[in-house]
Amino acid sequence: xxxxxxxxxxxxxxxxxxxxIVGDLLAFLATSHQSNQDANVLNDQKVSIMKAFGEADANxxxxxxxxxxxxxxxxxxADEAGVQSVFDLLGNRKALSEAxxxxxxxxxxxxxxxxxxLPIVGKGLWGDIWGYVALQQTEDNVVITGIVMDHxxxxxxxxxxxxxxxxxxxxxxxxxxxxxxxxxxRMQKGGAQNEHQVxxxxxxxxxxxxxxxxxxxSIGKYESFLRAQEVEEFACGDDCCDLAxxxxxxxxxxxxxxxxx
Amino acid sequence: xxxxxxxxxxxxxxxxxxxxxxxxxxxLAVTVKLEPAFVMGLSVIFVTAFxxxxxxxxxxxxxxxxxxxxxxxxxxxxxxxxxQFLRAYMYxxxxxxxxxxxxxxxxxxxxxxxxxxxxxxxxxxxFVDGVANGIGYALILVIVAFFRELFGSGTLFGFxxxxxxxxxxxxxxxxxxxxxIIVGVIIWIHRSINKxxxxx
Numbered sequence: 001x002x003x004x005x006x007x008x009x010x011x012x013x014x015x016x017x018x019x020x021i022v023g024d025l026l027a028f029l030a031t032s033h034q035s036n037q038d039a040n041v042l043n044d045q046k047v048s049i050m051k052a053f054g055e056a057d058a059n060x061x062x063x064x065x066x067x068x069x070x071x072x073x074x075x076x077x078a079d080e081a082g083v084q085s086v087f088d089l090l091g092n093r094k095a096l097s098e099a100x101x102x103x104x105x106x107x108x109x110x111x112x113x114x115x116x117x118l119p120i121v122g123k124g125l126w127g128d129i130w131g132y133v134a135l136q137q138t139e140d141n142v143v144i145t146g147i148v149m150d151h152x153x154x155x156x157x158x159x160x161x162x163x164x165x166x167x168x169x170x171x172x173x174x175x176x177x178x179x180x181x182x183x184x185x186r187m188q189k190g191g192a193q194n195e196h197q198v199x200x201x202x203x204x205x206x207x208x209x210x211x212x213x214x215x216x217x218s219i220g221k222y223e224s225f226l227r228a229q230e231v232e233e234f235a236c237g238d239d240c241c242d243l244a245x246x247x248x249x250x251x252x253x254x255x256x257x258x259x260x261x
Numbered sequence: 262x263x264x265x266x267x268x269x270x271x272x273x274x275x276x277x278x279x280x281x282x283x284x285x286x287x288x289l290a291v292t293v294k295l296e297p298a299f300v301m302g303l304s305v306i307f308v309t310a311f312x313x314x315x316x317x318x319x320x321x322x323x324x325x326x327x328x329x330x331x332x333x334x335x336x337x338x339x340x341x342x343x344x345q346f347l348r349a350y351m352y353x354x355x356x357x358x359x360x361x362x363x364x365x366x367x368x369x370x371x372x373x374x375x376x377x378x379x380x381x382x383x384x385x386x387x388f389v390d391g392v393a394n395g396i397g398y399a400l401i402l403v404i405v406a407f408f409r410e411l412f413g414s415g416t417l418f419g420f421x422x423x424x425x426x427x428x429x430x431x432x433x434x435x436x437x438x439x440x441x442i443i444v445g446v447i448i449w450i451h452r453s454i455n456k457x458x459x460x461x
Contacts, residue, residue: 005324014324018331022338030344033349040352 049106052117052132054146063110064117069103069225071127075108090119093128096243097121103221118222122214125159125206127152129214135226141175142226144185149211159207164189170198176219176226183220186212266294267389271397274455278401279448283369287361288402289440295418297357298406302399304343304362312336313379313391320380332375333366340365356406370398405443417444 046060055063066077068085068203077083086104089096094103095117108115111218114137121130123126135142147168154160161167172187172195178184186195187208199207219226277283291301306352310383315335316323323331344362347355347433357413379387410416413434415423424430433439452458 004328005322011324011327014322015330016328018334022334026338026341027343033345036349036351037345040348044352044356 015061041091042087045087048148048150049117049132052134052146052148053108053115054134055108061197062157063108065107065109067105067107069105069222072225072228073087074105074107074225077099093121093130100221105222107224116226120149120214120218122210122218124151124154124162124210125204126154129154129162129207129210131214133215133219135177135219136177139178141254144171144174144176147171151207154207155204158201159204160203161201162207162211167198167201174198183216183223262387264386267386271399272400273391273394273421273451274458276397276401276451277370277373277394278348278398279444279451280458281373283368283373284332284398285441285444287364287368288398288405288444289359289437291358292402292406292409292440293413293435294357294410295403295406298402299399300347300351300354301358302355302395302402303368304347305365305368306395306399307343307367308336308339308368309374309398310388311339312371312375313387314384315339316375316379317382317384317387322353322381328380329376332372336371336375337366337389348386401444401447404447405440408443409439413439 011209033155049064050056050058052058068077068081068086068096069075070080077086079205087152087167089099089104096138105119108117115134116136117132117134119130120133123129129149131147133144133148134146136145137143149168150163151160151163174185176183176185176196178194178196186197187200188197189200189205189208220242271277275281278285278288287301292298312332312335316332319331319335340363344355344366347362347397352356374391378390382390407417410418411422412431415421415430
């Protein structure tokens with residue numbers, strides 16, 4: 001053969017053919033495995049939510065209602081496409097953190113349906129942090145029953161500890177609001193100083209700040225709903241639930257979205 | 262016989278990790294637990310074997326001016342195949358390995374063997390060389406992970422082994438420097454057995 005393998009023409013043709021073959025191969029591979037991969041991601045989200053509920057062994061589809069909070073009203077999402085769109089939103093952290101309405105929320109069917117899991121999303125030191133927090137309404141507060149957190153690239157051994165059971169278990173039993181009605185749960189540098197706080201991670205302060213901001217903003221979006229529930233059930237009767245028990249000075253983290261009710 | 266020497270050489274006498282000191286970075290990162298180390302080992306065996314085989318088959322047609330790029334394309338393709346496969350069928354492991362699957366591309370063992378061996382040898386020899394180098398790498402990974410998981414978490418493949426004897430987990434074993442120390446100890450033992458490897 002008299003082909004000059006170092007001629008420009010040969011090299012260009014060689015590259016084009018090679019890239020074409022490799023591109024086709026990878027495109028085929030990606031599309032043929034897509035459904036399996038999507039199922040894995042979906043399953044992983046469900047497992048995380050069940051872990052936050054503290055019922056890792058229970059079947060998500062049997063015990064949990066997928067809901068959306070629209071204009072302060074909780075609506076159960078029943079159809080398959082709707083459920084899928086909720087999980088799609090969970091998978092898209094940017095859209096989730098920007099969402100103001102139609103917020104995803106998961107309700108446990110048993111235990112009088114007062115247990116909810118909310119998705120939380122924020123920024124750590126190096127990248128995104130996210131997770132799920134399980135909340136239970138009590139007589140006059142909202143209590144964290146479990147939390148699951150994960151991260152994209154926090155420092156191993158320091159910030160990355162937020163993904164461990166040791167750190168997450170410290171959040172259980174913490175009430176969200178203090179006597180003044182302010183959001184009080186946070187990871188405190190130097191150690192917890194009151195019953196709302198959790199020890200921060202030594203050397204992971206920036207990540208802990210990120211966790212605090214994440215909890216405050218993500219849970220804040222649901223605040224009016226969570227509080228309305230708690231007042232409705234225990235504090236008063238008919239239409240007195242105008243959040244009068246809580247400071248009107250704007251110390252609430254986010255404006256209630258169902259103000260006009 | 263040449264073939265069997267091709268195979269046994271990278272396992273001990275010319276092991277890519279402990280003699281050529283290649284691929285150390287992933288050896289530190291994925292050896293906290295046995296399972297990811299095992300899967301990482303298998304993935305690298307697959308990539309070294311098939312990149313060697315494919316490059317050896319292509320060796321007469323590759324323009325030498327762009328051969329490194331061609332090698333990279335072949336290796337990257339194989340790594341993506343592994344990554345897609347893990348995501349579809351072993352999601353948990355794929356989450357644990359995270360970026361390290363992608364970083365197989367930069368593992369010097371893979372490109373080193375393609376460049377040094379596959380471009381000058383027949384396909385079957387190259388394939389064997391790739392498998393053997395992959396095994397040589399996987400072997401060290403599994404040994405390191407064995408000690409780190411056993412003494413760091415008290416388990417092996419997730420099964421409880423030591424804590425029933427009252428062992429308290431030493432979390433120092435879980436930190437990356439410990440992997441380096443264990444690799445160092447393996448190199449020490451290996452060189453004291455193979456005296457010809459000792460530098461004067």
